[in-house]
Amino acid sequence: MTAFPSALSVNSTRPHRTTTLSGPATNQKTTEMHAVEFLKQSSGDIAPVVVLSGGQRHLKQAAMANLRKRVIDDDETCLTRFPAKEATLQAVSDELHTVSMWGDRRLVVVDDADEFVTKNRAGLEKLVEKPARKSVLALVLDSFPKTTKLYKLVAAKGLEIECSELKGPQLQKWLQETAKETYGQSISRDAATLLVELVGDELGMLDSELAKLASYVGSKGKIEIDDVKSLVGGWRTETTWAMTDATRDNDLDFALTALDQLLTSGEPPMKLLGGISYTFKKYAVATDLSRTIALDQALRQAGVFPMAVNAGQSYLRRLGRTKAEQILQRLVQVDSGLKGANPLPERIQLERLLVELSGHDLS
Template identity: 40%
Template sequence: MDALEFLEQKKPANQPIYVLTGEEDFLRRAVRESLERQLLGDADREFAVSVYAGDTAQFSTIKGELDTLPFLSPRRIVVVELADPFVSEFRPQLERLVEKPSKGVLILEVKSWPSNTRLYKMVPSEATIQCKAPPMQRLPAWCVHRAAVHGKKLTQKGAEMLVELIGASLGILDQELSKLAAYVGDRAAINDEDVDHLVGRSRAAETFKIFDAIGAGRATEALTILDRLLKQGEEPMLILGAFSWQLRKIAQAGRLAKQGVPLSQALLEAGFREFALRSCEQFVRHLGWRRLERLFDWLLDADLGIKGNTPVSERLQLERLVVRLAQPREAAGRLTASR
């Protein structure tokens, strides 16, 4: 079952064992908190929940906890975090536990949950919860739902802008929604102007400084600004989100210009304001057609890299993107051809 689908359920049936699989930490925490509320009600979590590390937990200890009568709660919950080694070592015992459940509830948090195993097939699908980042097209709706959790109504346009600025990190999106809820105060709704003012302008301003340096071919200056942002504690995914917001509009303007639309008009249609046209035109001309056509690929490379799909550090992923953009045209052509 998809984690978002699980969280939207009203009164799901209780299961003796749950498996939370996937690498989206925010979703995993949200599902676990939801399960604890569902299973324990108003009972004190301190008396009802035990947590163990998967690389040191022993099955006999876990089974003993599960069989222990609850104290001041309807049931006990035992959580095994990073449980992949625990599952591998005690798979037969876990299979028997599924066949003959204990009184308590076991929650296994794993990175992988292969579908070709007997244990996978024994655990009900409604108890196997996939905690993976949703596709981009589902994120605005998720933001609207989370804004309601913070007591605010988020407009569709505001949700779309927030996703464009931040990207697919659910934890960071939720942090920004919390800030926005505080920012609008007693107002019931958060609109796109609020998102632009609180989230967009500060990051867009720094991004424009980097892009101004890139457009002028000043790679060292662009990297220096990036270094300052990172040293100030800015999240790499947030920086990439601001890059993406600008570069997608640049790519759209490039496509329009290639179809014969005057560049200044193409930039306006892509969403840039008049005060930014001069620097944006310089940026587009600096890139040239070849790099304009590669922007989406490069953004995807950086996004996957920052999310951990390569051993390259987050800083280096961003620096590589800046260098690709800042290279003079001839050097960039050689770099692109070599890849």
């Protein structure tokens, strides 16, 4: 058996980029920022031109609500909102320069403005260079290319609020902050990681699931991984996790019984393979990483839940490097087999896979 090495640590840092902006109407300093940072602000001047760009609809809605509150105090009489197909440069300009009878500022919004910007780029550049004195123009875009003159003008005189997806530590932090600040609950790191795996990284859906989980745990005050497994995944997800854990821990009787329950209940074999692959691909990645760093660090970098790192070390050391290096190959083979490359029944293919992953040789 080839041993796994020990002892190297890796630290990584992520740079933060900040740009100082000044708007002619307000002479304030404005920061180019992600929507998550913008949402933490509740006061301060707003630049005369604001661009909300990116694919996260939930962040755009939240950032727009913050913008409305800060510019017009949610006064609908001071808001003009153009659907993309109805917006013309002249109409937008007229609204920006119209003095409201009811308030001293106006907010003019163009939704889904990508095509509007493309058609009216030169005119918008002029609006950014000489903005209306008491109005704010907000353009809601899917993308805002940094190579354009308009982008550079906004960077110099306006504000871009980036509403892009969150990943890794940023998404973890958002989940923890949202759970605490919105729902009065804490959420463990493992629970947050599993929630993302089950739901995806769309913030609106994650927020919806957080609301359910907060209600579910109630006065307990903390959302744990078992809560996510029970409420979000349901019994099939819980059983799939138990099956993969038992395979890792060499409890084949339990693993094969769980597999039988899942197949009998109608769970598709390919979906079950997806759950098995999700867990064991991480062990395959950790095996490769462990050539240069300590095994526990390799498991963490591969995405193994912190609470499962010790069990993962025991598993890979019991398996040995030779068998561990074959994990990915076996997963690929069974994937191909379930798609028709192997004449054996799907149940037999999955049973054989669990036996091999647990470290046993097929007789």
